[in-house]
Amino acid sequence: MRIDILSLFPEMFKGVFGESILKKATEKNAVEYHVTNFREFSENKHSQVDDYPYGGGAGMVLKPEPIFNAVEKLSKEQDSKPRVILMCPQGERYSQKKAEELANEDHLIFICGHYEGYDERIREHLVTDEISIGDYVLTGGELGAMVVVDSVVRLLPGVLGNEDSPVKDSFSSGLLEHPQYTRPAEYKGWKVPDTLLSGNHRLIDEWREKESLKRTLNRRPDLLKKYPLSDKQKNWIQEWKNPR
Structure with a gap:
């Protein structure tokens, strides 16, 4: 499996992906992680990725261009049709069943937002899944993405020492x-x-x-x-x- 993370704070993932089961999974060639700062895909000379919402309101909204550009480039490079997952408090409540479903995919792309929200066109025309890890709001989608990645990777064949372990876990x-x-x-x-x-x-x-x-x-x-x-x-x- 290939897992791509789109984040404005890629350094947050180094410790998580470099320890414990997530690290062992890469050593066993079960998964590879790639974390991309989607600011690199901004079409603005100031590398701007957010802007004020039309109609007014508090906070800033993530622009569509950088995220569309990043997802389209990653999909083309891998010649794949990935599951594109938006981490969002409005999304589907995450469950073990969803983890098992995602574990059958070859390519996952996680979009980790910040600020007030996403341009709605990202939801409507780019993502395949919107996921929430609970009824609360975090500063950004990074921590939620880490939770989902951990729960999915441990289900991949050969990652855990005992193949019965994930089958007997709570909720499985x-x-x-x-x-x-x-x-x-x-x-x-x-x-x-x-x-x-x-x-x-x-x-x-x-x-x-x-x-x-x-x-x-x-x-x-x-x-x-x-x-x-x-x-x-x-x-x-x-x-x-x-x-x-």
């Missing part, structure tokens, strides 16, 4: 992940559940399924509205709600 199955324990088996009087020490994989799998469902019920019951519960899982929920 539709439920929150079950509790995890490691050595020692007892710490300050707190013991690891006996089932996990039993060596009985059938019982362990059932315990994990139950705990995953229970955690979701207690912490994110909204997720269960869209989750296809089995009859067994429905019975467990009824038992928890109506203990004998």
Whole structure:
């Protein structure tokens, strides 16, 4: 996968892309990152990328020319039809499902804006996706893009050491992940559940399924509205709600 970032502050990405899993992904040739300052594509002699909004109002609006020019050049160089992602608080609420969808692409371009907003023609005629990482406003789109890139890259084949890891993460199955324990088996009087020490994989799998469902019920019951519960899982929920 190739990931292009369009930002006025490219230095922000150096530490993020040069550490941990994102760095290992490049070492495994699973992904390559390119961060471009779209000010370089301005058609203004002062390299201006923003201007006052028509009709008046507070703040400045990003001009269409630099961003269109940058996306068109990158698309032509790669001979690709990339997913062009606008980081924006008005966009679709980001989810694990969206991360899995984007992980199947060959080329992603992220547009990170600043100032008051984008010229509407960028939304209407250039981008394929608008993404928001939450119902709040950040100074710019850079931090949001970092979040999305991290969540996508870890899903690429061969990036994580254990191929089952992303499959069992919270939200990947539709439920929150079950509790995890490691050595020692007892710490300050707190013991690891006996089932996990039993060596009985059938019982362990059932315990994990139950705990995953229970955690979701207690912490994110909204997720269960869209989750296809089995009859067994429905019975467990009824038992928890109506203990004998």
